[in-house]
Amino acid sequence: MDNEQMIESGYIYVLQNNAHDPYVVKIGLTRHSPDKRAKEIYWGATGIPLQFDIAAAFSVGNCVRAEKIIHQRLATFRVNPRREFFKIKPEIAAAISLETCTLINAKMRIDPPEILRFEREKAKSYLAPIPDILGIEESKRELVRAKLSDLKQSPVGTSKLSPKQIDRIRILHSIFQPVFDISLKEIIESFSRDLIPETEIIVWENMAKVFLSFDSLPGYNKSQKMEAFNIILASSGQPESEMDQIIKNSSLEEEAIEFLLSKYRTGK
Numbered sequence: 001m002d003n004e005q006m007i008e009s010g011y012i013y014v015l016q017n018n019a020h021d022p023y024v025v026k027i028g029l030t031r032h033s034p035d036k037r038a039k040e041i042y043w044g045a046t047g048i049p050l051q052f053d054i055a056a057a058f059s060v061g062n063c064v065r066a067e068k069i070i071h072q073r074l075a076t077f078r079v080n081p082r083r084e085f086f087k088i089k090p091e092i093a094a095a096i097s098l099e100t101c102t103l104i105n106a107k108m109r110i111d112p113p114e115i116l117r118f119e120r121e122k123a124k125s126y127l128a129p130i131p132d133i134l135g136i137e138e139s140k141r142e143l144v145r146a147k148l149s150d151l152k153q154s155p156v157g158t159s160k161l162s163p164k165q166i167d168r169i170r171i172l173h174s175i176f177q178p179v180f181d182i183s184l185k186e187i188i189e190s191f192s193r194d195l196i197p198e199t200e201i202i203v204w205e206n207m208a209k210v211f212l213s214f215d216s217l218p219g220y221n222k223s224q225k226m227e228a229f230n231i232i233l234a235s236s237g238q239p240e241s242e243m244d245q246i247i248k249n250s251s252l253e254e255e256a257i258e259f260l261l262s263k264y265r266t267g268k
Contacts, residue, residue: 010063011116012070012101013037014093015052018268020085025055025093027070028084029063035118056094057116060101061108070100125267127206130199154193161192168201175208178215178222179229207232210263214256227252228260235264 010031015038016022030037034057042051060066071078073096079085086093101113161169169191173184191197214220214228227250234243247257262268 008062012097014056016055017052019050029067053120054118055090058101058113061105061110127267156189159197179226231260
């Protein structure tokens with residue numbers, strides 16, 4: 001291999017980020033380790049909240065030319081002409097990249113590209129764990145069975161909400177505005193009825209995160225968003241029989257329902 005080839009040799013990488021759409025990938029080059037480059041991009045960009053995962057990476061004899069050709073081939077799917085991001089399935093981006101690197105190496109009469117393997121970062125749950133504020137061991141809890149008719153709603157003001165908790169409830173109220181008509185005063189009063197409102201607030205914040213994921217999808221009207229909300233609400237603690245009935249009666253397509261359930265189950 002001559003000096004020019006040595007200078008130009010490197011790697012093509014396809015990166016994903018859990019903070020982005022799953023079909024948004026970054027395709028670039030590096031003359032060093034793709035793993036090191038992925039970390040450099042993360043630490044060097046204040047606008048990226050999560051580290052990048054390497055979806056695919058290949059060695060190539062001329063990484064500058066390979067990147068240029070790949071970007072040209074995928075130009076239709078480029079998100080921004082000034083950025084190396086493309087909205088396309090990662091598998092397709094990887095296949096185009098490998099194909100391009102293979103052709104370049106063949107023309108340079110060098111070995112086929114090495115397919116690099118990296119351990120993907122496990123996506124951390126976006127949902128907050130529900131704290132056991134009571135701090136009572138499960139074995140010491142007393143199970144009390146009561147008739148539904150005997151249950152009474154706790155009065156408003158059972159718990160005093162802190163200013164921070166009220167602010168969090170205000171945000172929840174804003175998020176769920178598209179799907180239910182309840183005043184801010186009413187929802188604050190509702191939380192104040194809880195013996196331990198912090199637990200309930202966290203449950204609703206987790207529900208809000210899942211709802212926001214759905215609400216950001218295009219093409220759904222208010223009625224469908226209400227159905228999505230009901231499925232999320234059922235996921236947070238309804239009996240399985242009621243959950244099944246809500247899903248059965250929903251007009252949402254199967255993919256949308258699975259999207260909601262998956263978001264709530266995994267928090268990703």
